Amino acid sequence: MRLARVFVPLVLIGYGAGLASMAFLRDRAILESVHAVFASLALVGFITGAVLGGRLARGAGLRLRAAHLLAGSLALLFGLGSVVAGLAILP
Ligand code: HEM
Numbered sequence: 688m689r690l691a692r693v694f695v696p697l698v699l700i701g702y703g704a705g706l707a708s709m710a711f712l713r714d715r716a717i718l719e720s721v722h723a724v725f726a727s728l729a730l731v732g733f734i735t736g737a738v739l740g741g742r743l744a745r746g747a748g749l750r751l752r753a754a755h756l757l758a759g760s761l762a763l764l765f766g767l768g769s770v771v772a773g774l775a776i777l778p
Contacts, residue, residue: 732762
């Protein structure tokens with residue numbers, strides 16, 4: 688949980704920085720790349736995982752545990768996809 692408190696905001700900042708770089712530094716259309724698709728799916732997964740993790744920590748039913756596991760694992764998978772797609776669009 689300590690790591691997640693740092694990691695999830697960093698993903699949010701990275702996502703925003705990617706969009707800002709496309710729009711303001713390079714004057715390119717945003718959210719049209721394969722990288723953006725993977726990054727957006729990863730972002731949704733990490734946020735879902737974080738919300739579910741917070742509920743688990745506050746004692747919510749253990750049924751949420753499987754959903755938390757699924758959201759986090761998919762987020763990591765999509766994050767890996769965004770790394771590969773990100774390397775492909777490096778300037
Ligand atoms: C090693 C990993 C990564 C590399 C090498 C990478 C690289 C890049 C590059 C080169 C751009 C284009 C910026 C520009 O041309 O000015 C970009 C955009 C972007 N990045 Fe990443 N990135 C990585 C990981 C991530 C992750 C993990 C996220 C979020 C989960 C993310 C979110 C974004 C977003 C949202 C954009 C804007 C894309 C668009 O609007 O089409 N990136 N990234």
